[in-house]
Every structure is written in structure tokens, then in C-alpha cells.
Amino acid sequence: MTSDIDASFPPILCARDMSAAATRALGASAARFPAALRARTSRGASAARRASAAPSSDMMRAGDAALLPPAVPAPHHPTYSIAEAIRAALEEDIADVGDISCLSTIPVETESTATLLAKADGVLAGQALANQILAAVDPDVTVAWTKKDGDSLKRGDVFCEMRGKAHSILRAERVLLNFMQRMSGIATLTRRMAEAAAPATMLETRKTVPGLRLPDKWAVLVGGGKNHRMGLFDMIMIKDNHIAASGSIEAAVRNAQAYLKENASPAKIEVETRTMDEVAQVIALLDDERVDTSAVSRVMLDNMSLEDMAEAVRMFAGRVETEASGNVTLETVHAIGQTGVTFVSSGALTHSVMALDVSLNVSTE
Numbered sequence: 001m002t003s004d005i006d007a008s009f010p011p012i013l014c015a016r017d018m019s020a021a022a023t024r025a026l027g028a029s030a031a032r033f034p035a036a037l038r039a040r041t042s043r044g045a046s047a048a049r050r051a052s053a054a055p056s057s058d059m060m061r062a063g064d065a066a067l068l069p070p071a072v073p074a075p076h077h078p079t080y081s082i083a084e085a086i087r088a089a090l091e092e093d094i095a096d097v098g099d100i101s102c103l104s105t106i107p108v109e110t111e112s113t114a115t116l117l118a119k120a121d122g123v124l125a126g127q128a129l130a131n132q133i134l135a136a137v138d139p140d141v142t143v144a145w146t147k148k149d150g151d152s153l154k155r156g157d158v159f160c161e162m163r164g165k166a167h168s169i170l171r172a173e174r175v176l177l178n179f180m181q182r183m184s185g186i187a188t189l190t191r192r193m194a195e196a197a198a199p200a201t202m203l204e205t206r207k208t209v210p211g212l213r214l215p216d217k218w219a220v221l222v223g224g225g226k227n228h229r230m231g232l233f234d235m236i237m238i239k240d241n242h243i244a245a246s247g248s249i250e251a252a253v254r255n256a257q258a259y260l261k262e263n264a265s266p267a268k269i270e271v272e273t274r275t276m277d278e279v280a281q282v283i284a285l286l287d288d289e290r291v292d293t294s295a296v297s298r299v300m301l302d303n304m305s306l307e308d309m310a311e312a313v314r315m316f317a318g319r320v321e322t323e324a325s326g327n328v329t330l331e332t333v334h335a336i337g338q339t340g341v342t343f344v345s346s347g348a349l350t351h352s353v354m355a356l357d358v359s360l361n362v363s364t365e
Contacts, residue, residue: 059161061140061141061142062131062138062139062140062142066132066139068131071127071222072149072218072222073221074128074218074221075214075230077213078233080213080214085211085214086129086136088211089175089179090171093171099170099171106166109165111364112165113161113363114161114162114169114173114362114363115361116160117358117359117360118155118158118159119155119156120155120357121152121153122153122185122188122356123150123153123190123191123356124147124150124152124159124187125186125218125223126176126180126184127160127180129180129215130160130179133176134162134168134176136172138168138171140168141164141168141169142162142164143160144161145160146159150187150222153356166362169360177358177359179215180358181358182212182216183215183216183218183219184358185219186204186220186349187220187223188356189223189330189353189354190204190222190224193225193344194223194224194225196330196337197333197334200324200336200344201342202344203344203345204216204227204350205325207351213230213231235268236259236267236268236270237269238253238271238272239300240272249271249281249282250291253269253285253296254291256269256295257269257294257295268295268296269296269297270297270300272300273299273312274304276308276312279316286319298320298321298342298343300322300345301324301341303325306335306339309339309340309341310339310340321342321343322342323341323343324339328344328348333346
């Protein structure tokens with residue numbers, strides 16, 4: 001499996017959700033429904049209808065839109081599949097029954113138009129993934145976007161229009177919004193923190209929702225940050241517990257270097273330090289020609305004062321990258337970024353994110 005955008009998996013059509021009995025029941029009751037179904041509205045929905053959405057000439061089949069390269073490519077993961085994540089999200093919503101709200105209230109043939117409305121300022125993320133969700137549900141739904149991943153949203157912006165079977169649009173609605181709202185929230189916070197941290201580069205951590213590692217990290221890229229290691233497999237991070245179990249920083253580094261050599265691995269090593277004494281120990285290892293430190297590329301400065309971080313950066317003198325971590329907030333990140341560290345990492349980008357408020361509003365002609 002691959003993390004690359006994949007629209008080749010079989011579409012999960014709304015029609016598949018329907019039992020034969022439910023389909024017959026809908027057919028028998030269709031005459032009871034008016035020709036036009038009133039929109040489900042929320043505060044701001046009328047504004048959404050008044051605002052200009054994408055012109056019809058820009059409409060594209062979701063099945064084709066899902067094949068377009070994303071504005072911001074997804075990060076690579078050797079086993080994670082975006083397609084499988086979407087499939088799982090759609091399947092958990094219908095179980096083995098189907099969408100009984102649609103089945104019981106809306107004739108199968110009903111055609112609808114829907115728009116996406118930003119109800120708060122932020123950064124859009126999840127547009128490319130939304131195309132895949134729509135394609136998985138019904139590749140014949142058409143969609144047009146006035147914004148792409150990474151674009152700024154203002155409250156009141158209508159940035160997407162979709163047309164197709166009402167069942168298909170409503171089948172996709174919650175899954176699409178769940179991914180988009182979370183990813184946009186991550187991208188929004190990342191942009192604010194990345195701008196404040198400059199010239200340091202903003203990173204996330206592995207503190208992501210289980211099963212959503214790649215979408216969470218993708219959203220960080222959309223927001224203008226960079227990715228830390230994807231998982232336990234692509235970088236050796238020697239943290240306090242590894243040091244405690246190994247016996248010392250030196251023993252942990254020697255063991256890690258031996259592992260990389262034995263396995264012909266190109267992975268790099270990051271060493272966590274919490275005190276200036278530990279910084280001095282790492283520098284001593286870098287200076288010791290008898291110790292192989294060729295893979296040591298970064299040192300974490302964890303929960304250090306601004307003064308200690310700046311001094312550690314001076315002591316390493318560019319020999320390795322430096323990463324500040326701990327107590328990183330919107331209020332503290334600017335000062336941390338000015339200490340000279342290469343990176344600033346924050347778990348809050350993904351573990352404490354506030355979803356961006358986006359609504360989907362349906363009308364039926």
C-alpha cells in the first residue's frame with residue numbers, strides 16, 4: 001500500500017447501501033415527495049446560497065478530480081493507504097445496513113446541489129482528500145472548487161460546489177467534513193506557529209490520532225510546516241527512556257550506530273538532551289574520533305530555557321541540527337525560534353487541535 005493519492009479503488013456507491021426491500025419502498029413512496037426538497041439550513045446557509053460558487057463550466061466529475069495531483073503532495077508512508085483510510089471511514093458510518101436517514105426520507109433519484117461554507121477564518125486542508133471521498137461514494141458527482149489546499153479561508157467564503165444524487169452527497173457529507181475540519185484546523189494552527197517560529201522550521205510529532213497519522217502530517221505540510229519522522233521506522237530517536245535502558249547516552253549512540261551498520265540502513269539519529277550536562281556529553285561524543293557518530297544528525301533540546309537553548313546552539317556550532325521541544329505554544333514559539341535552533345516541534349499541532357468550522361449545505365432543484 002502507498003500513501004500516494006489513489007482514486008483507483010472501487011467506488012462505494014450509495015446505491016450499494018440499499019437493501020432490495022428499501023429500494024422498493026422508496027420507489028413506491030417517491031410520489032409523496034415534492035419536486036423540490038427544501039435545503040437543510042444553518043445560520044449562514046442563506047448567505048452561502050447568495051454567494052457565488054464556482055461556475056458550472058468548472059465542474060468536474062469527482063472520479064476525474066480525484067486523479068488530479070494535489071496542491072500539496074501527501075507525505076510518504078510505506079504501508080499507509082489513503083484509499084483504505086477513506087474506505088474504513090465510509091464503512092464505519094453505514095455498517096452493514098446503509099444510510100437509513102437517506103433511505104427513509106429521500107427518493108433515490110433526487111438530484112441536489114451542495115456547497116461548502118467556511119464559518120471561521122483559517123487555512124483549507126483536505127480538498128484533495130475530499131475529491132477522493134466523493135469519488136469513493138459516487139464518481140459521477142461533479143465538483144468545482146474556488147480554493148485549494150493551503151489557501152486562506154475567510155468566514156462566509158463558499159469555496160466548493162458539488163452536484164449529483166442527494167443520497168451520494170449526504171453519504172459523503174460527514175466523512176468529508178470530519179477529515180476537512182480536522183485537517184484545516186491543523187493547517188491553520190501550523191501556519192500561525194510556523195510564521196511565529198521563523199527562521200526556525202515548525203515540525204509536528206507522532207502525537208496524532210491513531211489511524212490518521214498520514215492525514216494529520218499532511219495537514220502540517222499544507223499549513224507550511226515540515227514533517228518530523230513519520231513513525232518508529234524512519235529515524236532513530238534516542239530519548240530519555242532509551243538512554244535509561246541503555247545505560248548512558250554513549251552506549252545508546254554506539255548501539256544505534258552498530259544497528260544501522262549491520263542493517264545497511266540510511267536512517268539518521270536524533271539524541272534528546274534535557275540539560276546542559278547532556279549537551280556536553282553529546283559534544284564530547286562528536287569530538288571523540290573513537291566513537292562513530294556519523295549518523296547523528298540532530299539533537300533535541302527538551303524543555304530548556306531560552307538561554308540554555310541559545311548556548312547549546314552556539315556550542316554545537318552547526319555540526320548538527322538542533323530541535324527545540326517542550327512548552328511550545330503560540331505565546332512561546334516566537335522567542336524559541338529566535339534562539340537559533342533549526343527546528344521547533346510541537347505535539348499540540350495534532351493532539352490538541354481545534355477543528356475549523358465548515359458546513360455543507362444542500363439544496364434541491
